[in-house]
């Protein structure tokens with residue numbers, strides 16, 4: 001049997017019989033000795049209080065608990081296949097109040113100011129990133145003119161190579177398709193470093209007349225880099241005739257939907 | 273004499289205590305990444321964490337594995353579409369996800385083709401019944417997430433009602449190790465329950 005720490009003397013390590021007392025697995029003499037100790041030990045009283053809900057939860061599980069089962073094989077893939085077919089997201093709570101901007105996937109954080117109204121687009125949750133005030137340069141260099149690649153073919157509408165805009169190792173490609181829900185953009189990129197703290201990658205569709213002083217672009221979506229390869233799927237109602245260029249920037253994750261950050265990837269049309 | 277702290281090699285493996293890179297990301301962070309449009313790694317991680325319980329909810333409430341599968345699929349589709357609606361001030365991610373799942377489960381339950389005309393099955397489960405079920409699924413899930421050594425000592429205690437001395441004999445380990453392992457197991461279970469927003 002345990003040699004008990006003296007009464008009323010603080011001890012750093014938990015008493016060896018706290019668990020046994022809670023679970024009812026002590027011998028009678030051990031339980032009595034522990035109760036004597038507990039009477040004067042605040043540390044053990046606190047520990048008992050913290051763990052006190054566990055015996056009942058375990059007993060409930062024993063007497064009335066669900067059976068165990070394993071998830072059916074293939075359910076994860078079936079679920080994610082189903083997900084891939086359901087693209088548009090519901091507007092976020094913060095997006096529902098104001099509205100404009102054609103993309104379904106917008107910045108994580110809402111626009112603090114009301115963005116410029118758009119008359120086109122299936123849905124117009126706010127957010128979008130039609131920058132009222134762009135703070136930094138926004139030139140997409142090697143542009144992919146998506147509209148000229150349009151076709152009635154159900155095959156990908158356009159395949160775009162993404163090249164680093166800053167000489168870094170990042171590269172990737174994006175495939176644009178038309179679906180009933182709008183345009184889908186599947187982008188795969190490698191060599192992107194995780195965004196610095198407080199920053200987030202954003203993919204844009206950019207109009208011809210987009211300039212530093214008068215940005216004219218919509219955000220397709222934002223993404224987080226967690227590994228060597230990023231795959232993102234977006235749906236957007238953006239009009240490719242109006243926003244024919246694609247690019248990726250890194251933006252402050254500060255709720256400002258305007259384009260502010262440096263360009264990371266440029267879209268370049270892939271030879272067909 | 274019994275050392276207050278007993279080394280327990282069976283459970284000292286850090287794998288028991290560390291959940292890996294994805295596992296260290298909180299549910300709220302994963303939801304935020306999903307809300308930002310990433311349906312890949314974060315959503316799959318949420319699937320790993322929640323699909324078992326959602327499936328269990330479906331099996332228990334709907335008594336049909338096909339409907340339970342449908343519940344899992346619909347819950348994650350809905351989660352993908354509505355992750356941006358999550359507000360931490362209104363509850364935990366677990367509450368958010370199970371709110372989605374229970375609404376969908378009730379929709380599925382109401383679907384006429386989903387039930388046999390068994391009178392015992394006609395009453396819609398109450399919120400309270402569903403709450404208790406979700407809690408038990410969470411406890412089961414938390415227990416299953418422990419190392420086998422930790423889970424075993426708890427199961428021998430509460431399921432088989434063995435005293436610590438009997439557990440020591442059954443497992444062929446010192447009594448002091450049983451005591452230490454029992455305490456570690458309860459501590460880890462507590463922390464796994466907290467991760468699942470479960471409180472007794």
Ligand SMILES: [Zn+2]
Pocket residue numbers: 005011015037038041042043044045
């Ligand atoms: Zn004590």
